[in-house]
Amino acid sequence: MDITPAIVADFRGAFNGQFGDVEKWSDDIIADVLCEADAETGGSGWGAFALDCDNFKRRGMHLYAAHWLTFFYGDNPAGGVGGIARLNTQSKQVGDESISYRVASMMDAGNDALTYTVYGQQFYRLRRRAGMGARVI
Incomplete structure (x- = not known):
């Protein structure tokens, strides 16, 4: 799918214009993330x-792109994407300095990151x- 300027502009208007600031969120970043959302x-x-x-696909692309921007860039896209996995911490102990991540046993890290x-x-x-729908058995 070709991510056109119209698609980028449409995304910028979504979510109350949260990603509408062109100085902060460049067209290149938005287009790249929408391309990733198209693949998803x-x-x-x-x-x-x-x-x-x-449109169902449009809604999915917008939500995935907004998640990607928020999760990987936070409020500072100029800083780039960090290389550290940011999963929620479930518990930690100070005495032996251990830490556990909130990755449910039935959910892989990629799906957990969506939450x-x-x-x-x-x-x-x-x-x-x-993914729902009729299945042939």
Whole structure:
């Protein structure tokens, strides 16, 4: 899918314009993240992309892109993406200096990372819906 200026502009208007600041969020960053979101929503369950508010793939792409920007860049895209995995900490002990991460036993780290932001949680919900459907046995 070609990420056009119209698609970038449409994303900038989403989420109350949270990613609308062109000085802060360059078109290159937005286009790259939307390209990644397109790959994540590439299955047939997502349907075709359209610039309509009720388009399922568009909603998924917007949520995934917003999650990616929030999770990897935070509020400072100029600082770039850090290399440290940022999973929520479940517990830690000071005495023996141990730490555990909040990775549920039935959820891999990639899915767990989606639960880190509200955008990721909504994307995870949509992705589960995209995977539903009739199955031939």
